[in-house]
Amino acid sequence: MKKSKVTIHDISKALGINSSTVSRALNDSSSISTKTKQRILEKATELGYQRNSLASNLRTNKTNTIGVIVPRLSRNFFSSVISGIEETAYEAGYNVVICQSLESLQREKKIINSLLSNRVDGVLISISMETTSCEHLMAYKNHGGPIVFYDRPCDFEDCSSVSINDYEASFEATEYLILNGCKNIVHFSGPQVLALYRNRKKGYMDALKKHGLIFNEANCFESMLLKKDGIEHAKQVLKLKGVDGIYSANDTAAISAIQYLKNQGVNIPEDIAVIGFNDDPISTVIEPALTTINQPDFKMGKIASSLLIDQIKDHKTERDSVVLSSELVVRDSTKKATR
Amino acid sequence: MKKSKVTIHDISKALGINSSTVSRALNDSSSISTKTKQRILEKATELGYQRNSLASNLRTNKTNTIGVIVPRLSRNFFSSVISGIEETAYEAGYNVVICQSLESLQREKKIINSLLSNRVDGVLISISMETTSCEHLMAYKNHGGPIVFYDRPCDFEDCSSVSINDYEASFEATEYLILNGCKNIVHFSGPQVLALYRNRKKGYMDALKKHGLIFNEANCFESMLLKKDGIEHAKQVLKLKGVDGIYSANDTAAISAIQYLKNQGVNIPEDIAVIGFNDDPISTVIEPALTTINQPDFKMGKIASSLLIDQIKDHKTERDSVVLSSELVVRDSTKKATR
Numbered sequence: 001m002k003k004s005k006v007t008i009h010d011i012s013k014a015l016g017i018n019s020s021t022v023s024r025a026l027n028d029s030s031s032i033s034t035k036t037k038q039r040i041l042e043k044a045t046e047l048g049y050q051r052n053s054l055a056s057n058l059r060t061n062k063t064n065t066i067g068v069i070v071p072r073l074s075r076n077f078f079s080s081v082i083s084g085i086e087e088t089a090y091e092a093g094y095n096v097v098i099c100q101s102l103e104s105l106q107r108e109k110k111i112i113n114s115l116l117s118n119r120v121d122g123v124l125i126s127i128s129m130e131t132t133s134c135e136h137l138m139a140y141k142n143h144g145g146p147i148v149f150y151d152r153p154c155d156f157e158d159c160s161s162v163s164i165n166d167y168e169a170s171f172e173a174t175e176y177l178i179l180n181g182c183k184n185i186v187h188f189s190g191p192q193v194l195a196l197y198r199n200r201k202k203g204y205m206d207a208l209k210k211h212g213l214i215f216n217e218a219n220c221f222e223s224m225l226l227k228k229d230g231i232e233h234a235k236q237v238l239k240l241k242g243v244d245g246i247y248s249a250n251d252t253a254a255i256s257a258i259q260y261l262k263n264q265g266v267n268i269p270e271d272i273a274v275i276g277f278n279d280d281p282i283s284t285v286i287e288p289a290l291t292t293i294n295q296p297d298f299k300m301g302k303i304a305s306s307l308l309i310d311q312i313k314d315h316k317t318e319r320d321s322v323v324l325s326s327e328l329v330v331r332d333s334t335k336k337a338t339r
Numbered sequence: 340m341k342k343s344k345v346t347i348h349d350i351s352k353a354l355g356i357n358s359s360t361v362s363r364a365l366n367d368s369s370s371i372s373t374k375t376k377q378r379i380l381e382k383a384t385e386l387g388y389q390r391n392s393l394a395s396n397l398r399t400n401k402t403n404t405i406g407v408i409v410p411r412l413s414r415n416f417f418s419s420v421i422s423g424i425e426e427t428a429y430e431a432g433y434n435v436v437i438c439q440s441l442e443s444l445q446r447e448k449k450i451i452n453s454l455l456s457n458r459v460d461g462v463l464i465s466i467s468m469e470t471t472s473c474e475h476l477m478a479y480k481n482h483g484g485p486i487v488f489y490d491r492p493c494d495f496e497d498c499s500s501v502s503i504n505d506y507e508a509s510f511e512a513t514e515y516l517i518l519n520g521c522k523n524i525v526h527f528s529g530p531q532v533l534a535l536y537r538n539r540k541k542g543y544m545d546a547l548k549k550h551g552l553i554f555n556e557a558n559c560f561e562s563m564l565l566k567k568d569g570i571e572h573a574k575q576v577l578k579l580k581g582v583d584g585i586y587s588a589n590d591t592a593a594i595s596a597i598q599y600l601k602n603q604g605v606n607i608p609e610d611i612a613v614i615g616f617n618d619d620p621i622s623t624v625i626e627p628a629l630t631t632i633n634q635p636d637f638k639m640g641k642i643a644s645s646l647l648i649d650q651i652k653d654h655k656t657e658r659d660s661v662v663l664s665s666e667l668v669v670r671d672s673t674k675k676a677t678r
Contacts, residue, residue, distance in 0.1 A: 006481075045478070048477065048478050048481030048482070063456075063457065065453065065457065067436075073412050073418040073421060073437075074415060074418040074419070074422075076413060079412040079413040079418075080413070082412060082439065083413075083439075083441070086439065086441075090446075090449075095438070095449070095450070095453040096438065096439075097406075097436035097437065097438060097457075098412075098436065098437040098438065098439070099434070099435065099436060099437065100421065100422075100425065100435075100437070102422070102425075107429075110429075110434070111434070114404065114434040117402075118402065118404065118436075118457065138387065139384075139387050142345075142387035143387070227620070255624060259623075259624070281566070281621070282620070282621050282624055284598075285594060285598070285621055285624050285625050286624050287626050
């Protein structure tokens with residue numbers, strides 16, 4: 001900030017209106033006529049006047065800004081959630097600043113400190129894959145700033161959360177493979193430190209159990225579910241022999257696995273049927289198109305945003321755990337001839 | 340912010356150390372021993388003490404935060420640029436807050452005001468497709484905050500920019516289609532208000548000219564290059580008859596066009612060869628895999644971030660226009676048998 005700042009006195013001088021009138025106009029006081037306000041605002045804009053909102057924030061302790069912590073911006077799911085968050089926030093007059101943890105706990109800690117320093121009015125967070133405890137959120141919480149979890153809830157200080165029913169979605173996907181004739185299904189799972197991935201694995205296990213299939217830990221491959229992980233898991237699948245179904249806890253790993261398996265001469269879905277999770281746009285581009293689970297991402301963002309804003313405004317403290325339902329989208333990657 | 344704040348006096352009381360020592364320790368004064376600082380910091384953390392950085396910012400006029408304005412988070416290109424920006428910024432001790440314009444000028448105006456109010460130390464911006472003039476950045480600039488453009492430069496107040504040579508990349512892509520036997524090439528172009536898309540169109544036109552092919556305005560379809568636009572353009576391509584090549588200014592539209600054309604029985608690349616732009620991960624998933632232009636997105640972010648930080652630190656004002664080169668990545672969507 002180099003140039004000398006335009007002050008209320010500069011506006012006052014330029015218009016020949018006294019400073020206190022200018023000040024009241026800029027604070028939208030009802031004692032000043034609309035016409036005068038208009039004149040003063042126009043001159044203020046022309047001169048490049050900017051209210052010092054830091055000083056103003058100090059007084060009101062409000063920044064009208066929501067901080068969003070997102071694990072990975074490149075995932076379509078998260079960018080859709082953010083669109084939902086923004087829509088609700090902008091309507092309510094809040095700005096949104098987004099920070100990316102890149103699945104790193106260390107980065108997440110830095111971000112939360114920075115958001116606290118910048119006094120955002122509330123935080124929406126989906127924790128990183130490395131985050132096993134939410135103690136680092138305590139400093140923010142201690143200052144009374146509300147926190148709402150989205151997608152990846154964390155059992156922390158009665159904070160609200162919005163997520164989907166991962167267990168049910170997973171159960172349904174696995175059962176769908178079984179009903180289509182699969183008898184030897186492997187599961188690509190995410191880090192078990194996250195409740196979300198534990199629930200997805202549990203749904204898979206219980207569906208097997210219900211249909212009399214034996215659960216085998218060797219059929220579960222745990223990773224960060226990146227593109228390279230899908231390829232690694234596909235290699236292991238081929239070593240296992242006799243696998244006829246894959247249920248992956250995300251689309252990214254499902255798709256790179258399909259690409260690898262096709263290159264090895266495996267027919268999808270005839271030899272191995274595949275189901276992913278998220279319904280990324282890419283799942284309609286892969287051939288065969290991927291059967292997957294569609295989550296209400298945009299809606300999740302809207303609800304999380306709205307819960308947070310309610311807490312900011314009303315200082316509400318009750319805990320809401322919103323669980324949204326998802327939908328199995330059947331495409332060609334599971335269309336086997338009935339056996 | 341509800342609970343009463345922990346003050347320096349609380350720390351002082353808890354440790355039996357006088358307040359001014361606590362204050363100097365928290366300001367990392369050299370007059371306090373490392374051991375005492377350590378003790379005070381630990382107690383401060385334990386009690387949930389947070390320096391009031393708003394007050395501190397007011398004094399130093401620094402927030403150590405960079406604001407990034409991005410048109411659309413869901414585009415892989417932009418999320419990679421952001422990763423580059425963050426890497427350099429975090430190394431230099433700056434935090435990064437990201438705001439999404441969703442290609443809307445109105446949203447862009449709101450964001451710039453919010454970033455100004457929050458006194459971010461500098462702004463990195465890729466302007467929206469609706470932005471024809473950058474006058475709305477003037478208020479920020481007037482306060483001496485540096486602005487650096489990335490990907491979509493704007494001729495504004497001697498601001499630095501980092502972009503790629505869109506003209507050359509486009510010329511090369513079009514020429515590649517011609518050298519592979521295409522004689523009737525259409526171009527899917529983005530909004531011509533942006534220099535970037537004007538340059539891409541110019542490169543296309545000049546390559547046709549060099550090879551004695553006639554440029555026809557009716558062969559250029561302008562849109563926001565969304566998925567639905569690609570489908571619309573593909574329909575028009577079929578109506579034109581005799582088209583044997585498509586050069587699209589992004590991958591999204593190229594890929595939805597390929598999907599539509601394949602469904603209509605068109606062979607890609609035998610009937611129509613296709614080249615996209617961006618090298619999104621999806622371009623290796625579509626069949627045939629898409630020939631496209633790879634931009635140094637991560638590098639672009641790193642350079643933009645580093646230019647901005649230099650300006651924040653040194654109050655440098657010289658204008659840098661960094662133009663990076665891109666690379667044509669040849670895949671199956673252009674592999675015609677030589678005619």
